[in-house]
Amino acid sequence: MTNLFTDRLWNRIEPIWKSYLEHPFVKGLGEGWLEKDKFKHYMKQDYVYLIEYCRLFALGSAKAQDLKTMTKFAKLLHGTLDMEMELHRQYAARFGISHDELEATEAGATTTAYTSYMLNIAQLGGIENVVASVLACAWSYSFIGKELASWPGAIDHEFYGEWVKMYSSDEFTELAEDCMNLINEMAEGKPERELAKLEEIVVKTSYFEYMFWDMAEKQEEWPVKLYTQSRLIKPM
């Protein structure tokens, strides 16, 4: 039996990812009681997060050494722009937010930190760094989507059901599996020193995923308070 790199990664990330399911934002989404304002904040931040995430797939295509890999990244880019982000555009319409307004969302601190980390790691290394940067994003949403789909009433919920349906769909599962297959192919034959570096990227991005859920729960943008002469003038 072959040892898959994703099996090794799972041992590290399982406790982190299981904690997403306990997080009030994810729990509220799956059980259907999440406040709509929190979801609206999440959806807007997630849209601008996904724009940067798309750049990573474009970077993967640019770094690819063969057409098969280039095509895989192009498919991931298209799937995100066209399928995943369409879900956000449809939710935005339900909130009365136009496409332009959605796209013009100012990225908050966590969104900026997370996307900057991924883009920096991906620029610094080879194509395996690009895949390691996006892996937790695609795989953990597939994990959450499938888990929530098994919760009573989640998939049929009148508001959050569409979210659960999309992230548990065959189409999204295929995108996540493409990323898993890519990292397994790229890990083959690599020395332990390089595998450990890739593992750290997946662990860090898994922490960022937790922080993103937390940012959404707290409706955080930039957690900065401006004072003048000890008086609070603007909670940002």
Ligand SMILES: Cc1ncc(CN)c(N)n1
């Ligand atoms: C923050 C975050 N991480 C991952 C995904 C799934 N592409 C997402 N939509 N948003």
